[in-house]
Amino acid sequence: MNKSTNLLLCLLLIIFASIAQGGEKILLQGKYLNLVGGFNVPNVMKDKKALIWTAGQIDKLPGTNRWAINHPAGYVLELIEPDSIGAVGEPWPTMTEGRSRGAFDGVDKINPSGVFWLSENELLTSARKSYRGPFERTWMAKINLETDEETRYVIISDSAQVTGDFHMMQGLGSGFMRVADTAWANTNANGNNFLLGRGGYDVLGSPQGPALGVWNIGDSNATYLLDFPMDYPARRDPYYTYGDEEAKPLPIWWEPDSVGGCWDRGYWQAGDIGGLAYINHPQVKGIIATHNLARGILDYDAQGDGGSGRFFLVEDPAVFYSTASSGGNRGDHESRTQNAVYPKGVYGRVGRVYDPDHLAEVADGTRKPWECASVDFEWPRTGIDWVEEGGGRATLLGAVHWDDERQLLWLVIAMPEVKLVAYEIVVDDNRPEQPVLLPEGWEPEQNKIESGKRLEIESDEEIVVSPNPFNPVAVIKIDVARTHIDNNATVAIYNANGVCVHTFVRALYNDDSDKKKYNAHPISNTYTWNAASQPSGIYIVKATVGNRVLSKRITLIK
Numbered sequence: 194m195n196k197s198t199n200l201l202l203c204l205l206l207i208i209f210a211s212i213a214q215g216g217e218k219i220l221l222q223g224k225y226l227n228l229v230g231g232f233n234v235p236n237v238m239k240d241k242k243a244l245i246w247t248a249g250q251i252d253k254l255p256g257t258n259r260w261a262i263n264h265p266a267g268y269v270l271e272l273i274e275p276d277s278i279g280a281v282g283e284p285w286p287t288m289t290e291g292r293s294r295g296a297f298d299g300v301d302k303i304n305p306s307g308v309f310w311l312s313e314n315e316l317l318t319s320a321r322k323s324y325r326g327p328f329e330r331t332w333m334a335k336i337n338l339e340t341d342e343e344t345r346y347v348i349i350s351d352s353a354q355v356t357g358d359f360h361m362m363q364g365l366g367s368g369f370m371r372v373a374d375t376a377w378a379n380t381n382a383n384g385n386n387f388l389l390g391r392g393g394y395d396v397l398g399s400p401q402g403p404a405l406g407v408w409n410i411g412d413s414n415a416t417y418l419l420d421f422p423m424d425y426p427a428r429r430d431p432y433y434t435y436g437d438e439e440a441k442p443l444p445i446w447w448e449p450d451s452v453g454g455c456w457d458r459g460y461w462q463a464g465d466i467g468g469l470a471y472i473n474h475p476q477v478k479g480i481i482a483t484h485n486l487a488r489g490i491l492d493y494d495a496q497g498d499g500g501s502g503r504f505f506l507v508e509d510p511a512v513f514y515s516t517a518s519s520g521g522n523r524g525d526h527e528s529r530t531q532n533a534v535y536p537k538g539v540y541g542r543v544g545r546v547y548d549p550d551h552l553a554e555v556a557d558g559t560r561k562p563w564e565c566a567s568v569d570f571e572w573p574r575t576g577i578d579w580v581e582e583g584g585g586r587a588t589l590l591g592a593v594h595w596d597d598e599r600q601l602l603w604l605v606i607a608m609p610e611v612k613l614v615a616y617e618i619v620v621d622d623n624r625p626e627q628p629v630l631l632p633e634g635w636e637p638e639q640n641k642i643e644s645g646k647r648l649e650i651e652s653d654e655e656i657v658v659s660p661n662p663f664n665p666v667a668v669i670k671i672d673v674a675r676t677h678i679d680n681n682a683t684v685a686i687y688n689a690n691g692v693c694v695h696t697f698v699r700a701l702y703n704d705d706s707d708k709k710k711y712n713a714h715p716i717s718n719t720y721t722w723n724a725a726s727q728p729s730g731i732y733i734v735k736a737t738v739g740n741r742v743l744s745k746r747i748t749l750i751k
Contacts, residue, residue: 221472221479221546223570224624226616228577229601230280233287234611239266249467249591249605250368250391251613254310255598259291260613261308261316262605268293269305269318269336278615281576285612292338297345303329305336309369309387314339317410319389321366324396328359332366335410351414356398360422363396364404365389365415368466370480373473373597377549381418381556382407389415393427393466393484401461402427402563403469403482403545405552417562418552419480421461425563430541431459432488432631436507436514436532446491462491463504468592470602471549476620479546483572483590483604489538489632494524502538503589508582510535536633539581542572542590571627573616580609655743656734662748665725671718671736671743683737684720689730695722724749 237244246265253260258274271291279285296305296318307319320332333346348365350357368391372378378386385407392404402421408414421427431449447460467483487506492513495501498520500513507513513526514533545567554560572590579588591605596615604614657670671684686695697720724732729751736743 218474218476218478219620220548220568221477221481221544221618222568222626223544223573224622224626225477225618225620226544226573226602227619227624228281228573228575229615229617230278230283231285231603231612231614232274232279233285234262234272234605234613235287235290236611237264237270237290239264239268239293242266244270244611245607245609247591247605247607247611248306248367249607250307251468251592251594251603251605252308252310252316252369252371253594253596253603254313257313259310260288261310263304263306263308263318264293265304267297267304268295269308269316269338271338288613294336294338294341296334296336296343297331300331301329302326303332305334306367307369307389307391309371311335317369317387319366319368321363321391321394322359322396328362330358332362333408346411347413348408348415349413359398360400361406361415363394363399364392364417364420365406365408367391367394368468368592370405370469370471371595372471373595374471374549377471377553381553383409385409388418388469388471390419391466391468392420393461393464393482401425403466403484403547405469405480407556418555419547419565420562422563425561426461427545427563427567429459429461429464429484429486430488430543430569430629432541432629432635433459433462433491434489436490436492436510436529436535462487465504465589467590467605468594470593470595472595472602472618473597474600474618477618478549480549480552481593481602482545482547482567483593484541484543484545484569485589486541486543487538488541488630488635490532490535492526492532494526496523497521498523498526502582503540503587506538506540507532507535508538510537536635537582539630539632540587540589541630542574542579544570544572546570571629573627575627577606577612577614578609656736656745658734658745658747662750663724664749664751665723665727667722667724667747667749669720669722669734671720685735685737686722686724687733687735688727689732694727694732 242265244264247263250263251260260272262270262272264270270293273289273291275286297303302322303320305318305320309317315337318334330347331345333348335344350361370388372386382388388405389408390405392400393402400421405419406415406417446462449459464486469480469482472479487504490507490510491505492507493505495505495507499518500509502508511533512518514529516527518527547565547567551565555562581587586608588606588608591607594603596603602616606612655672658667684697685693688694729749732747734745734747
């Protein structure tokens with residue numbers, strides 16, 4: 194290859210690189226996150242409370258090795274990095290405890306949670322109510338780690354709604370998002386290098402999704418750029434359901450949409466946003482929110498008794514719906530034994546990525562704060578030991594922070610120990626996505642008419658086939674509780690290859706008088722299948738009834 198050819202190739206590479214740098218950024222995907230390593234965080238004890246119970250709100254002071262994190266005893270704690278980041282597969286070094294400062298002393302049910310460095314000694318800290326209650330006007334403060342000065346701010350909503358103030362506190366309190374993109378901040382955040390917000394808390398009146406807002410220090414009002422009020426809940430995956438006779442379901446708990454028999458997209462249920470970060474990368478854009486959610490059977494009574502977990506998840510239905518629960522038996526859940534057949538619930542850890550351009554449109558008035566859709570992914574699990582269950586001790590996603598100097602995305606986790614985890618962004622579409630963690634028996638890739646994304650349960654009690662084995666006629670009896678019945682109940686027969694060979698479609702009741710007659714008792718229906726035209730083998734009866742798919746194996750022997 195001659196010198197002229199080499200020169201031409203170099204010029205082409207420079208041109209292509211220039212085009213790539215000036216081209217359109219792509220939205221962050223989960224497969225682009227590559228674990229680099231991280232730090233262990235000391236489990237600092239204060240007032241008999243351990244840091245392991247932190248809400249996991251963090252911020253790094255730019256240009257330094259100093260971090261801030263909230264402490265559950267009502268403090269803001271400074272953490273100092275070791276000399277280097279611990280590598281994957283090796284023991285991680287431990288951060289050093291630095292200064293600390295309490296805040297909001299004397300304010301009812303308010304403790305510092307969100308943290309944001311203003312300077313070497315000053316921080317903003319914000320809070321929200323730990324449970325629903327009266328609105329607290331003072332949920333923002335500026336503190337000084339050296340002088341112990343504290344300046345408190347009153348922030349209220351200009352909404353005409355009665356609950357507007359409480360909604361704003363729950364949405365914009367308890368979190369900050371640092372914005373390193375100065376051009377975006379100048380246009381959309383009044384020149385501030387931060388937004389307020391977190392949202393997504395399981396308290397009535399809180400946003401039904403993440404929240405972000407613009408606030409100038411000292412102002413009495415804030416403006417939403419991202420918000421999901423009760424009437425406009427954020428969407429999520431559809432891997433959840435409710436059991437028979439679920440006591441007092443909240444009106445904001447919407448069932449997933451069904452498209453062609455397949456559960457397509459769900460709605461915000463009780464979940465948690467760990468935090469948000471603005472990605473300022475040369476190739477990738479996005480505002481990422483960490484989302485912890487429940488998958489499986491949800492029950493409003495699942496609030497502490499044995500077998501229950503977080504976010505109203507029934508971690509172990511066999512325990513929760515029996516006397517083995519050994520708790521307060523809230524709502525008499527122990528008597529709903531028909532729900533014990535559901536599989537164990539699991540926790541989803543999801544990254545929700547929003548387009549900063551959409552929030553810019555909210556800022557200029559051309560889009561509503563709840564009209565920003567997210568692209569979601571399952572959080573990468575490689576290299577981290579995750580605790581899956583244990584009565585509220587599962588490993589969940591805390592806050593995230595974009596480290597603009599090192600171009601790293603940091604995540605805090607607090608169970609089974611507190612860690613700061615660092616990810617680099619590797620733009621490679623050939624990298625695999627993390628598979629979605631589902632309850633056992635939930636098969637989203639099945640034929641849509643068969644079960645789609647519904648929860649399939651093998652049931653001998655609710656599907657009775659006689660005789661079994663049979664030749665060639667089988668009598669199929671469906672016995673389901675009233676709460677499962679709908680006008681489009683479907684019973685279908687599938688062969689071993691998953692091909693539907695026969696379908697019965699009709700209601701499991703005859704008329705309104707039957708609905709009234711069987712209001713409090715099971716109602717049965719019988720179907721007769723003549724399989725004379727089918728070969729011997731294993732077949733599966735599937736009854737799509739309400740929000741469940743019941744199944745039973747049967748055998749044809751000729």
